[in-house]
Amino acid sequence: MPRITVTVDGITYQEDVEPRLLLVHLLRDRLGKTGTPIGCDTGNCGACTVMLDGMSVKSCSVLAVQADGNDVVTIEGLAHGNEWHPMQKAFHEEHALQCGYCTPGMIMAAIDLLRDDPDPSEETVREGLEGNLCRCTGYCNIVRAVRRGAREMSQRSMPEQAEQTEREVRTP
Amino acid sequence: MIPAPFDYVRPASLDEACQVLGEAASSGDDVKVLAGGQSLLPLLRLRLAYPSALVDLGRLPELRGVEDRGDHVFIGALTTHDEVLRSGVVRERIPLVALATATVADPAVRHRGTFGGSMAHADPAGDLPAVALALDCVFVVRSGEGEREIPAAEFFVDYLESALEPGEVLIGVKVPALGPGWGFHYEKFHRTAQAWAIVGVAAAVRRSNGTIEEARIGLTNMGSTPVRARAVEAAIRGVSIAAAGSNGAHDPVRDACAGADEGTSPPSDLHAQPDYRRHLARVLTHRAIGVAGR
Ligand code: FES
Ligand code: FES
Numbered sequence: 001m002p003r004i005t006v007t008v009d010g011i012t013y014q015e016d017v018e019p020r021l022l023l024v025h026l027l028r029d030r031l032g033k034t035g036t037p038i039g040c041d042t043g044n045c046g047a048c049t050v051m052l053d054g055m056s057v058k059s060c061s062v063l064a065v066q067a068d069g070n071d072v073v074t075i076e077g078l079a080h081g082n083e084w085h086p087m088q089k090a091f092h093e094e095h096a097l098q099c100g101y102c103t104p105g106m107i108m109a110a111i112d113l114l115r116d117d118p119d120p121s122e123e124t125v126r127e128g129l130e131g132n133l134c135r136c137t138g139y140c141n142i143v144r145a146v147r148r149g150a151r152e153m154s155q156r157s158m159p160e161q162a163e164q165t166e167r168e169v170r171t172p
Numbered sequence: 173m174i175p176a177p178f179d180y181v182r183p184a185s186l187d188e189a190c191q192v193l194g195e196a197a198s199s200g201d202d203v204k205v206l207a208g209g210q211s212l213l214p215l216l217r218l219r220l221a222y223p224s225a226l227v228d229l230g231r232l233p234e235l236r237g238v239e240d241r242g243d244h245v246f247i248g249a250l251t252t253h254d255e256v257l258r259s260g261v262v263r264e265r266i267p268l269v270a271l272a273t274a275t276v277a278d279p280a281v282r283h284r285g286t287f288g289g290s291m292a293h294a295d296p297a298g299d300l301p302a303v304a305l306a307l308d309c310v311f312v313v314r315s316g317e318g319e320r321e322i323p324a325a326e327f328f329v330d331y332l333e334s335a336l337e338p339g340e341v342l343i344g345v346k347v348p349a350l351g352p353g354w355g356f357h358y359e360k361f362h363r364t365a366q367a368w369a370i371v372g373v374a375a376a377v378r379r380s381n382g383t384i385e386e387a388r389i390g391l392t393n394m395g396s397t398p399v400r401a402r403a404v405e406a407a408i409r410g411v412s413i414a415a416a417g418s419n420g421a422h423d424p425v426r427d428a429c430a431g432a433d434e435g436t437s438p439p440s441d442l443h444a445q446p447d448y449r450r451h452l453a454r455v456l457t458h459r460a461i462g463v464a465g466r
Contacts, residue, residue: 002180018177019177019178019179019180019226020174020175020176020177020178020216022174022175022213022217025174041173041214041217041218042214042217042218043210043213043214043277043281044365044366046278046280049280052283055254055283056279056280056283057280057283057284058280058281058284060213060217061209061210061213061214061281061284062209062213062284063180063206063209063213065180065182065228066206066209066228066230109279109280112279112280113279128279130278130279130367131277131278131279131280131281132278133365
């Protein structure tokens with residue numbers, strides 16, 4: 001059985017895996033990261049979306065062995081302690097979910113699309129979320145939430161950067 | 173579903189990959205090459221495929237990248253769709269590839285799925301095979317015995333079947349860079365929730381002085397392989413582009429597109445019957461030429 005090393009939400013794991021083990025099953029069944037759901041067998045729904053080395057992927061369409069040596073971030077790795085990620089907060093505040101099944105994948109895909117456009121238009125958001133299906137909301141509130149989350153993220157990144165510089169300066 | 177068990181090999185070099193594939197070929201093992209896995213893994217999960225082993229090319233950086241070689245652009249087989257879309261060379265020199273790639277699946281799939289993988293998978297509903305056929309791309313293939321080149325017209329053999337022999341691996345594709353005067357468009361009809369083309373049309377059009385001098389048209393999902401709309405290519409020569417799409421008036425481009433479905437055998441599935449696909453081929457070809465010829 002191949003042995004892989006993979007970092008998930010900041011913790012590095014070594015796991016012996018069957019080659020056929022899907023990344024999403026590694027996350028859910030081995031590491032207990034059940035925040036990432038499975039919604040389909042065809043790679044269509046996007047519920048299982050996570051970040052792999054900083055880019056969104058559908059974890060049902062990646063083998064665990066393919067993630068060997070890589071860095072994974074799931075929905076469970078977004079919050080800082082008790083404080084939600086701005087995108088999580090925006091989904092809450094804009095009522096961007098009903099059953100919530102699509103939400104973890106939506107949030108990961110939303111954060112991914114901001115890499116190319118930190119202040120996306122409605123159309124850019126809809127295109128960026130093309131691979132994520134929601135059966136409940138009709139998408140309107142999701143789009144609104146992504147744009148709000150984006151605004152909050154760019155506002156937040158400025159003081160954070162300043163704070164970091166301050167810390168670096170202070171360190172002897 | 174959980175895929176059926178298989179062995180897994182991750183070669184560290186292209187030579188090793190060729191050796192592994194060569195050995196599997198001579199012992200008759202049913203191995204599959206794994207690139208990005210975005211078509212293969214769903215097939216395994218649906219248990220529509222039962223390979224005995226996967227040979228993962230994912231860690232061969234030499235198969236990755238886009239290179240401008242003057243008369244053509246070479247795209248390494250392992251280059252992801254996302255990398256293709258971010259390549260300035262692709263956008264400027266072979267824009268039809270960029271236009272079609274932008275319609276492939278969704279961002280997350282494009283981060284993993286590869287240019288070469290979509291070709292070798294030879295799905296007639298895939299967008300890139302029709303582009304390769306329209307542009308007369310050349311497929312560069314390697315095995316333990318050496319390298320050979322396969323023209324696009326011979327590469328797509330049947331449904332999900334390419335001209336790759338057991339033991340061979342696709343290392344890249346030469347995409348001819350057509351000169352100035354050419355316009356391009358990829359027109360695709362699909363359901364919003366699924367990016368597979370019900371029908372797609374890849375069009376390259378060379379125009380001068382308001383007339384169409386030459387056109388190359390590749391059709392997606394109009395048979396068990398991508399097909400060239402040769403009847404349209406012949407009928408469109410010398411036609412004035414100015415009248416295309418003109419409302420009500422006689423439109424010679426539309427007349428030329430009446431034969432877009434000639435020689436095709438479109439499939440029937442839950443999305444469309446053959447006669448509807450034939451209709452789509454005519455309408456979408458007209459639209460594609462209208463945009464490409466502008
Ligand atoms: S569960 Fe991964 S795309 Fe549906
Ligand atoms: S909230 Fe139910 S699927 Fe999106």
